[in-house]
Amino acid sequence: MTQQQALYNYALRLGDNSLILSARLSEWCSNAPFLEEDLALTNMALDLIGRAQAMLKYAGEVEGKGRTEDDLAYRRGERDYYNHLIMELPNGDFAYTMVRQLFVSTYELFFFEELQKSTDATLAAIAAKTLKEVKYHHLHAKDWVIRLGDGTAESNARVQKAVNALWMYTGEMFEMDHADTMLLKEGIAVNTDNLKLGWIQMVTQILALANIDLPADGYMQTGGRKGIHTEYLGHILSEMQYLQRAYPDATW
Amino acid sequence: MVIPQYNKEQVFDILATIPDPEIPVVNILEMGMVKDVIISNDGCEVIITPTYSGCPAVGMITADIRSTLEAKGVAPTTVKLVYDPAWTTDWMSDVAKKKLNDYGIAPPLHSSCNNEMLSKNTIPCPHCGSERTQLLSRFGSTACKALYRCDACLEPFEYFKCH
Structure with a gap:
């Protein structure tokens, strides 16, 4: 693998993570518990799709085959998508969506803090911009997880159930492969090994405030980064890509 | 040429x-x-x-x-x-902030964002100037705004978040 291919993969994965989580959050539009939360979830989805657009555009430039961000979003099948599995899981209830947002945004706080120091100027610039937005997402998710966890017996039980269900999908965020280590040597990629401790400490602290038990560290699900997904991704793509599949090259 | x-x-x-x-x-x-x-x-x-x-x-x-x-x-x-340097509300001119306020949108409070953005602040109501306001939602009608309500004049208003 050349460094160019590694960089393409790196930007693509970051783009896919944002795009797929954005698609999931968008599903809350008109379905949230109340109007303000409807706006909040779709605002976060908007930040994520902006980030996906920037990352996929860059991936296309690095690849050098003339593919645009739209080509990459709408013309790849599920086995060519490399997002973490946690992004594609169905929304579940509001507690489940907020727990996922907490796990992901806490990770992103640490990740983009580091990526903004990347020797790759484009990744660094997108990271610096993203970090400002992620801080806000994190604050929102944190408040909700604490409020629900520290709320009624029902809301506490739902948060606990979500934490238990999502826990095994968190390990994948810290995986690194050959492409990552290649870029790490050049100061382009983030060493996710170094993020684990900070992530676990912050999550533990927040879950404690929410009266939620931390699951025992156990089996971690994997696959998304290699293109092996849950059955859910195909359904997201079939909806997202319908128009370009049915009417190739359609523009408006 | x-x-x-x-x-x-x-x-x-x-x-x-x-x-x-x-x-x-x-x-x-x-x-x-x-x-x-x-x-x-x-x-x-x-x-x-x-x-x-x-x-x-x-x-x-x-x-x-x-x-x-x-x-x-x-x-x-x-x-x-371009994305670098990342946009910040620091670049918004004072004239622009005044115009926002007159338009009914509370302008960004601090000169800079990040950590200050996250702390609890009192946002004066752009309609009556009262500081008895409360946050209704962190996210408003656009990504750059939050929703507030004034407890003095009872009007809702938007706040342009520090960013």
Whole structure:
């Protein structure tokens, strides 16, 4: 693998993570518990799709085959998508969506803090911009997880159930492969090994405030980064890509 | 060789006539979105930066810049989107903040964002000036705003978040 291919993969994965989580959050539009939360979830989805657009555009430039961000979003099948599995899981209830947002945004706080120091100027610039937005997402998710966890017996039980269900999908965020280590040597990629401790400490602290038990560290699900997904991704793509599949090259 | 019939200053003057599509009371220069104008023999290049990554107004702003400049004879015009340095409410002029306030949107409180953005602040009501206001929602009608309510005049209002 050349460094160019590694960089393409790196930007693509970051783009896919944002795009797929954005698609999931968008599903809350008109379905949230109340109007303000409807706006909040779709605002976060908007930040994520902006980030996906920037990352996929860059991936296309690095690849050098003339593919645009739209080509990459709408013309790849599920086995060519490399997002973490946690992004594609169905929304579940509001507690489940907020727990996922907490796990992901806490990770992103640490990740983009580091990526903004990347020797790759484009990744660094997108990271610096993203970090400002992620801080806000994190604050929102944190408040909700604490409020629900520290709320009624029902809301506490739902948060606990979500934490238990999502826990095994968190390990994948810290995986690194050959492409990552290649870029790490050049100061382009983030060493996710170094993020684990900070992530676990912050999550533990927040879950404690929410009266939620931390699951025992156990089996971690994997696959998304290699293109092996849950059955859910195909359904997201079939909806997202319908128009370009049915009417190739359609523009408006 | 085509010698441009316009200079940078004139281009900026024209850009100052283009309103922000979502907050038409301020223009795109006052918002701090225009980073530079580069005039060469190939035409005019306007460099802009989005307020938020997913700002849906970017497409419209790009189209507005091209059509407005080209209508004034500044052609060909290209618009380039850059992310570095990341946009901040620091770049919003005092004039723009005053205009926002008069329009009913509380302007960003601090000169800078990040950690200050996250702390609890008192946001004065843009309608009556009271500090007895409360946050209703961190996210408003656009990515850059939050929803507040004034407990003195009972009016809801939007706050332009520090960013």
